[in-house]
Amino acid sequence: MRSLTIDVPSTMRVRVSELERTVMGSEVDTIVFQPPGTESLVPALLRRFSDGDADALVTVETVHEAVKRVRGGLVQTGVDRADIVTVVGPEVVSRAALATALLDPPHEPAIDPAAFLVGRGGRVLAFPVRSRE
Numbered sequence: 001m002r003s004l005t006i007d008v009p010s011t012m013r014v015r016v017s018e019l020e021r022t023v024m025g026s027e028v029d030t031i032v033f034q035p036p037g038t039e040s041l042v043p044a045l046l047r048r049f050s051d052g053d054a055d056a057l058v059t060v061e062t063v064h065e066a067v068k069r070v071r072g073g074l075v076q077t078g079v080d081r082a083d084i085v086t087v088v089g090p091e092v093v094s095r096a097a098l099a100t101a102l103l104d105p106p107h108e109p110a111i112d113p114a115a116f117l118v119g120r121g122g123r124v125l126a127f128p129v130r131s132r133e
Helices: 016-024 039-051 095-101 113-119
Strands: 003-007 030-034 056-062 068-071 074-078 085-094 124-128
Touching: 016 095, 030 039, 030 095, 030 113, 039 056, 039 085, 039 124, 056 113, 085 095, 085 113, 095 113, 113 124
Parallel strands: 003 030, 056 124
Antiparallel strands: 030 085, 056 085, 068 074
16 A cells, blocks of 8 residues: 655644645555554554545544533533544544545635545544543
8 A cells, every 4th residue: 555644743634735735746545644653553544544444533532521511501411522532633534535535626725634535525533542631
């Protein structure tokens, strides 16, 4: 599997114009979007991604902050955090799936590639990593 790594900020957002040039001008199979400090996770992600049938694989951590449901400006209830995660990066994305999704370009100037694929009906798997706490 041939891959290309793109350094991204921790927000995982990429400029659409740059992404289109990279995706359309490349002959790699996968693109790794790598925020600072996550380099060591990439080999395991690439192995796991090659085993599956997903359009993308994202690294996630369990949420530790309090999560509340708010309605009308009032806290209604706490939310069980057992199944809530946050994406921390890196993300491994199929170049072909991203190229297809970009045929219907987003209205935003910058996107999170895996979230964009989910919005276009793509299948994105979660890769849990140990919490940094």
